[in-house]
Amino acid sequence: MNENIIELRNINKSYSDKPVVKNLSLTIKRGEFVTLLGPSGCGKTTTLRMIAGFEQPTSGKVYFNGEDITELPPHKRALNTVFQRYALFPHLNVFGNIAYGLKLKFVPNGEPYTDKNGNTVQKMRKLTKAEITDKVNAALKMVDLEDYGHRAVNSLSGGQQQRVAIARALVNEPQVLLLDEPLGALDLKMRKDMQIELMQMHEKLGITFVYVTHDQEEALTMSDKIVVMKDGVIQQIGTPTKIYDEPANAFVADFIGESNILSGVMVKDFCVDISGHKFECVDKGFKRNEPIDVIIRPEDIRIVDKNDKQCLVEAEVLTCVFKGDHYQVTALTYGDERNEIIIHDNVQVNCGDVIGIYIKPFDFHIMHKSRIINTLEGKVYDENIVEFCGGRFDCVTSLPADTSVKITVDFDDVELMDDEEDGTIGATIISAIYKGSYWQYIVRTDDYYDFFVDNDYEWTLNDRVGIKIAPDKIVLEPIVKTEEENKENQDA
Amino acid sequence: MRKVKFRFSRKAFAYPYMIFLLLFVVVPLVIVLINAFLGDDGKLTFDNFIEFFSDASGGLTVLGNSLIIGLVTTLICLVIGYPVAYFLAKYHASSKIFVLLFILPMWVNFLIRTLSTKAIFMALDIKLGMGTIMFGMVYNYLPYMILPLHTTLVSIDHSYIEAAEDLGADRFTVLWKTVLPLSLSGIVSGVTMTFIPAISTFAISEILSSSKIFLFGDSINMYFSKATNSLGVGSVMSFVMLIIVIIANVLMSLTEKKEEVKSAL
Numbered sequence: 001m002n003e004n005i006i007e008l009r010n011i012n013k014s015y016s017d018k019p020v021v022k023n024l025s026l027t028i029k030r031g032e033f034v035t036l037l038g039p040s041g042c043g044k045t046t047t048l049r050m051i052a053g054f055e056q057p058t059s060g061k062v063y064f065n066g067e068d069i070t071e072l073p074p075h076k077r078a079l080n081t082v083f084q085r086y087a088l089f090p091h092l093n094v095f096g097n098i099a100y101g102l103k104l105k106f107v108p109n110g111e112p113y114t115d116k117n118g119n120t121v122q123k124m125r126k127l128t129k130a131e132i133t134d135k136v137n138a139a140l141k142m143v144d145l146e147d148y149g150h151r152a153v154n155s156l157s158g159g160q161q162q163r164v165a166i167a168r169a170l171v172n173e174p175q176v177l178l179l180d181e182p183l184g185a186l187d188l189k190m191r192k193d194m195q196i197e198l199m200q201m202h203e204k205l206g207i208t209f210v211y212v213t214h215d216q217e218e219a220l221t222m223s224d225k226i227v228v229m230k231d232g233v234i235q236q237i238g239t240p241t242k243i244y245d246e247p248a249n250a251f252v253a254d255f256i257g258e259s260n261i262l263s264g265v266m267v268k269d270f271c272v273d274i275s276g277h278k279f280e281c282v283d284k285g286f287k288r289n290e291p292i293d294v295i296i297r298p299e300d301i302r303i304v305d306k307n308d309k310q311c312l313v314e315a316e317v318l319t320c321v322f323k324g325d326h327y328q329v330t331a332l333t334y335g336d337e338r339n340e341i342i343i344h345d346n347v348q349v350n351c352g353d354v355i356g357i358y359i360k361p362f363d364f365h366i367m368h369k370s371r372i373i374n375t376l377e378g379k380v381y382d383e384n385i386v387e388f389c390g391g392r393f394d395c396v397t398s399l400p401a402d403t404s405v406k407i408t409v410d411f412d413d414v415e416l417m418d419d420e421e422d423g424t425i426g427a428t429i430i431s432a433i434y435k436g437s438y439w440q441y442i443v444r445t446d447d448y449y450d451f452f453v454d455n456d457y458e459w460t461l462n463d464r465v466g467i468k469i470a471p472d473k474i475v476l477e478p479i480v481k482t483e484e485e486n487k488e489n490q491d492a
Numbered sequence: 493m494r495k496v497k498f499r500f501s502r503k504a505f506a507y508p509y510m511i512f513l514l515l516f517v518v519v520p521l522v523i524v525l526i527n528a529f530l531g532d533d534g535k536l537t538f539d540n541f542i543e544f545f546s547d548a549s550g551g552l553t554v555l556g557n558s559l560i561i562g563l564v565t566t567l568i569c570l571v572i573g574y575p576v577a578y579f580l581a582k583y584h585a586s587s588k589i590f591v592l593l594f595i596l597p598m599w600v601n602f603l604i605r606t607l608s609t610k611a612i613f614m615a616l617d618i619k620l621g622m623g624t625i626m627f628g629m630v631y632n633y634l635p636y637m638i639l640p641l642h643t644t645l646v647s648i649d650h651s652y653i654e655a656a657e658d659l660g661a662d663r664f665t666v667l668w669k670t671v672l673p674l675s676l677s678g679i680v681s682g683v684t685m686t687f688i689p690a691i692s693t694f695a696i697s698e699i700l701s702s703s704k705i706f707l708f709g710d711s712i713n714m715y716f717s718k719a720t721n722s723l724g725v726g727s728v729m730s731f732v733m734l735i736i737v738i739i740a741n742v743l744m745s746l747t748e749k750k751e752e753v754k755s756a757l
Contacts, residue, residue: 054654074657075665081658087651091673100669101659172659 004066005030005176005208006051011060013046013232018448020046022232024060028176028210028225033202035211035219038229039255044212045084045180047229051210052081052178065175079176080169084184086161088153094164095149098136101172102127139171142201159190170201176208183218195221216256220244228252245297249367250440253295254433260296260341262436264366265289272364275437276336277313281364293367293435298344300363303329304356311356315341317349331355339436374409374451377479386476389445391425394471404479411454413473416443416465423466427451429459443467521734527727540724544732551711551729558708559736562691565629569637569686570679572630577641577678578671581648591642595635602632606699613700620702628700629690636685644678645671677748684744688737708733 006028013021021043028034036044049055050062053074062070069077080101088097106124115121127135140146143163153161162182169177179198183191199222202209213219219226220240228235228243228251236248247253250261264274269284274294286292306314315331318340329343341357349355378388380403386395388407399405420426430450431442441453443465451467459465531537544551580590597605606628613624648671656670694709706714708729715726 052654052658054657073662074654075660075662081655083651083655085649085651087649087655089652089655089670089674091676100656100661104660104665168659 007063035223037219043232080174086165139167283366295365306356395474573637581645637682640681
């Protein structure tokens, strides 16, 4: 039997031309607990719904046990879903809800016969009342709701409804159980309990679980494999430890747990430069002097005496907060550019102290930057005016009007305005990562171009801002079209 | 000098309507009730009741016919209306225009509608009779069935349908075992809104059968408008009608209550 139970190949999904999932490929092994993790709107639920069959991918294929099920309607798929808001039928009681799937099920009646063409035919029958009752009671027992069969679903608490929803899905003995943020509506304590219970169920039943959540802790606790998604693109696939210890990029590092994300330069193999300090690390294979992101987990930073020979860099303590099992220290490093870092250690220090910092070479996690400059296309509108992203920017150019141009703007040349009206175009902050001494934002314009912006001031996610760019900071380069492209344009 | 304070509370806004209600609903009802017990000679009598319930003038038969026609109309409306409401609710992107199309006839006075229906039948050389009456009834009351059904169906959470599909229900089973039970309240109000006016209708049957077939509403109309001395029997019939409507309403609200209780438990 095929080891991969579900396989998604090059899945794309768009709603009225707005892409939600972009070229997603994923294999899920039999018996795995896989979690799709990401912020809201990252396409994780859409991906789950495509596995369940409620959505059809715009392009790409879904395989189940090696069979193409892309076109198969949900009721023919051997998987069941636990819905976000449980979706328990209000007109049926608990028993009726759990029995719903069983009453529709056909099973072999155990007497295969040979028809006149010589094929062995298996006659199918429905489950008997007694069988259904037995199965439902067993399912109720599994979720600790033995005496609740006759109760109306609306009379149950959130946690109990959750259990009924799980029982209703599991009673059909699916090969894969899909869970769409099932614990989202529960309070913290109940959520923790249910996490453990779900893990136990997964272990006991041995079936595949595909779990969707935006809660990184939940994902780290429960999963065998985590798929981190952002904007419809998989950022990283790996075990919880791998995702936590070796995040693939700044987004994953920031989303999973607390971390220090700093900008640096890879001087040569095994050597990284952060704000003028050179550190030994274990990464290689980067271009010489390539700008990179460095991630250091707070618990990987050790506080030492500034005169200690282990001391790599000195820092001034800004705050020190007791957190039960550790102290959380924020400190400002000394150097060309001063970076603010967070340290988790069990030494108490005082504000204003100068401390030494030691980090093992292994704990510098070096990642390629996802982008080093904003590049987009536009058109010269008029003398010294260029049009892109639905706005007209002043610029310095000698190119004639209507020339198609490639525009490049540096991260720190994009100015953000509190008042949307003050900018040339409006945009929404969709990502904010603190990089020690400044914030790196991703701001999305209304026609879906993402600007990377380095800025000293703090905005929160989903803030509306205005984008302004100084005329001399816009670098234009005419796009030379090949003849073929020109022809295409004329045809269009 | 002492000022007389005029107390004007919000309650006062209700007075005009209460007076209206008293004058044009309560008083006529009392008159009908009194008339029912008055004989031709103006004396207290039960003759009117005896005349009606002994079916001497065929009133009871007409009532039976009316109830049957009302039931059949409601049933046909439900059978036609439910799929319409279902598809309107399912493809709700473009349905606003379609919903409008279905309720558009309601904007035209029903007498005009019925008269034009008759004209169409005449032009097509179709014999007026029970069939044409049924057509007219269904045509008139269909929107009253579709609207409450549509409202209920639109409000059904789509996740219930997905849950049913997920549990192995094909399209028909989803409709039969999930959508239909969840839309029961809409069915009840649709049936109420169709059945009650359908049993008391008049004019439709008169126009669409060239006065050959009389329904209960027509009979009452006849007793009152002939200016004969049969106000008493007409009153009894009105009274019977009222009782039937009340019973129907109570039955419907009982079904709804039961649903509520069931889901609240």
